[in-house]
Structure formats: structure tokens, C-alpha cells
Amino acid sequence: MPDVGLEDIEVELFVRALQLRHGYDFSQYSPASLKRRVLQLVQAQQTGTISELTARLLHEAGFLQTVLEGLSVPVSEMFRDPEVFRALREQVFPLLASYPQINIWQAGCAHGQEVYSLAILLEEAGLYERTQIYATDFNESALRHAQEGIYPAKEAQLWSRNYLAAGGSHTLADYYSARYELIKLDQRLRRNVIFANHNLVTDEVFCEAHLVLCRNVLIYFSDPLQDRTLALFRDSLVRGGFLCLGTRESLDFAPSAADFVPVDAGLRIYRLGPRTPGGE
Structure with a gap:
């Protein structure tokens, strides 16, 4: 019999309870990452054990949202990895302009920082008026935060540097107002954004897209779930559409790699190529 620790058993039961009681399937997330986040949730909620956390999940009304917020990783910044946004602006946007x-x-x-980053660069490229951005997440709290577009002012200095490094042609301050140690992004940036709940683990193709961005999400998935998600993105893209992953992610070992041609492999930007022989 394999040597399974008590905490590992508790995590498995917690994940099972979450799926059976509420329909959220975390069984294919990276085990080490998932366990770490569950233990952080135990500490934050002061439940003592994972089993106590499971009991609250099963019996306490309203506790599900707390769990989902603890298990998701809504960490980002505007123009994160600015060289990626510069590459999108210089190598991808000119090709998207043909549509x-x-x-x-x-x-x-x-929390929407990269959504607004895209909107700004598309605005400056003269493409935003004919662009629809679909911004999705399974975390309702994160989606509400993203829709508000309000962030701590202390982030503005870093984000301004990122914006300029990404090839911004103005100043980031042109796109927000500051008050009470907060910045609020210009709501005109939201005019072509639809925020919606979508779960990459269980849901199907969301839209037909010319560009899919999913950055630093796959690193939390198991290999089979990564493969499923990449196939989902492939099936969402128009012929010749683009895929942008996080800089710590790669297609190298995924079956879906055969469907994509690198645009900038180092920055994890790919283009959907012709279907391989025998493919659908």
C-alpha cells in the first residue's frame, strides 16, 4: 500500500467534497500547488485542519466563495512582462489589423490588469473600436474587481514603467484618475470588454477568437488538464489565430504543439497553423 500522508488524504477528500457539493473540479490541478493553497486557506480561516475546512464547505452557506477566492490565484499587474506586450503590439497587432x-x-x-493593458495598447494602435475582448474567470469576486477597474495607487509607478517598456506612446496617467490612495482606470477602456464566468476545467469553447491570452494559469494544472486546455484554445482560434501563454509555460511537451507555429517562442507567442494530417 502506498505511503499517503494524512494531509494528502484530507486534500483529496476536500477536493471531492468541493466537486460533489458545488460542482467545481480541482482534481486535475497540480497536487503540490493545490495542497499549498488549501493549507493557506486553513491558516487564513483558522480551521486547524483541512477536515474542518471540508466540514464548513459542506455545511456553511456562503463559504464556497471564500474557498474559491482562496484557491484561485488572482495575482497580476498591468503590462506584466512588458516585452510580451511589446511583441504583441509590434508582431501580432499588425496582422490582426487585417480583420x-x-x-x-x-x-x-x-483582477483585470492585463485586460486593461490590452485595451490601452489596442486603443493606441487604432484597433480598439473594432475589437471585442472577452475576459473570463471562474472567480466571481475577481470578476467584480476587474469590472470596477480600481487598484492601489502604490502600484502605479511600476505599472507606468511597464507601460513605457511595452511601447506605450503616452503616459499611463492619461488612462486613470487618482483619489484616496486608489487609482480608477478610465471606464472608456471597458466599452468593448465583456466579463464572464468561465471555468477552463469543465467548460467548453467560449468564443471564436483571433487571439487567446492565458498567462500563468497552466502552471497550476496537471499535464492532462494542460493538454485539455490547450486543445480548447486551439478549437477557439480562427485559422492563423494567435495564442499567448505565460513566460513560464510552454507548448514543448504538449500534443497540441503540432498545431502551432512559434511567433516568438521565448515570449510564448504562437500562431495556429494548418491542421496536421489526420486531424479534425
């Missing part, structure tokens, strides 16, 4: 209507799917949008 009369551009659909972009930002999967796992967290």
Missing part, C-alpha cells in the same frame, strides 16, 4: 472585427479571449483574467 474587420477582432475577437480576443483573455482566459483567467484575474
